[in-house]
Amino acid sequence: MTAFCANLLTVQSLRRCRNGICRKNDILELDAALGDFQSSKETLPCPRCDGMGFSGQEKTMNTTLLSSHEDGLTLFAADLHELGARADAERRRRHGNQTYYVVNAHINPTNVCRIGCPLCAFAAKPNDKKAYVLEIDEIVHRAQRAVEFGATQLHLVSSVHPDKPYSWYRDILRVLHQTFPQLWLKAWTAVEIVAFAQSTGKSYEFILNDLQSVGLSSLPGGGAEIFDVEVRKKIAPNKIPAKIWLEVHRTAHKLGIPTNATMLFGHLETPKHRVEHLLKLRKLQEETGGFDCFVPLVFHPKNTQIDVVPISPQEILKTIAVCRLMLDNVEHMKAYWVTLGESLAQIALSYGADDIDGTVFEERIHHDAGSHTPFGLPESRLRELILGAKQSPVRI
């Protein structure tokens, strides 16, 4: 029987080693061995990561190196190029020359939201001209188009509609999963999960289990914004507090549902707030190991109520490099081209990022906030960007 890692997630989410150390080839081997896995329920340590994610020495080095506020602030004060070189070395240690991407599509079923965050350019009130709600047929139609383009993943994120019941959001997943069982469904942020729990009177665990039973594969990382209480009060006062966001992700991880984590930066926060945010994520990851990927999101102020000068490209790259070094227990780091722009995303691949996200057909949320990037990129362009960074594209 093929040996595989004891830290793998559930069979349903068996795509990557939980520690992310096993590379694509190992995973293919695992897929081939899935029958054995399901029948025996047996796991063996992965020969590469020894079921620990890192060899003993590397683990000690990585978990003691950059684990305090002071460490983080020292990194932010460092020279950009030195910092970038260090983050790049760390990225290469984990992933060699490989950069990952996915062929995916984003579907945002509605923009009508009752929360009202000053940072948001996407949401609308029910009577606004730009308010919309997609019928399930239309959502299926868009998913069909994505499948025809070769998509293997859908990213479904919405808003908190004042009238749509939990069953509406659930049905979207159920119908999509029934129609396209091959698609990985990354759906609903922690903000939405909390809204579902509130409207039904059920626990997060119940909701997540229930969504998993109708096709949920993983949770996106949205809604984390910045965890600091004071900054959060200004940019998203009515949004769930940090500890609830973390609790939803903790619950998902316990259920074997992998999730992403995000940090929105470039608004009212300072490096100190970014470091605090990263340390909270790092702590939860130590506890659960359930974050698959971290996505640093650049804030675009256009059409929002936050009046700031856009953050500089240097500060963006520095932040990405610090994220790579401080989140040593999260395996993947995205250069999300939608908010970075194509050129900066390409450069970020040399500042710690190992994943350029995906084709992202029809993204709306960041474009409403003034992102000038196209509404989706062909797979060939993603590969071109990765090859232009002198790295090897790996489709996941």
Ligand code: SF4
């Ligand atoms: S950020 Fe999300 S929760 Fe806040 S207003 Fe926009 S859609 Fe609603």
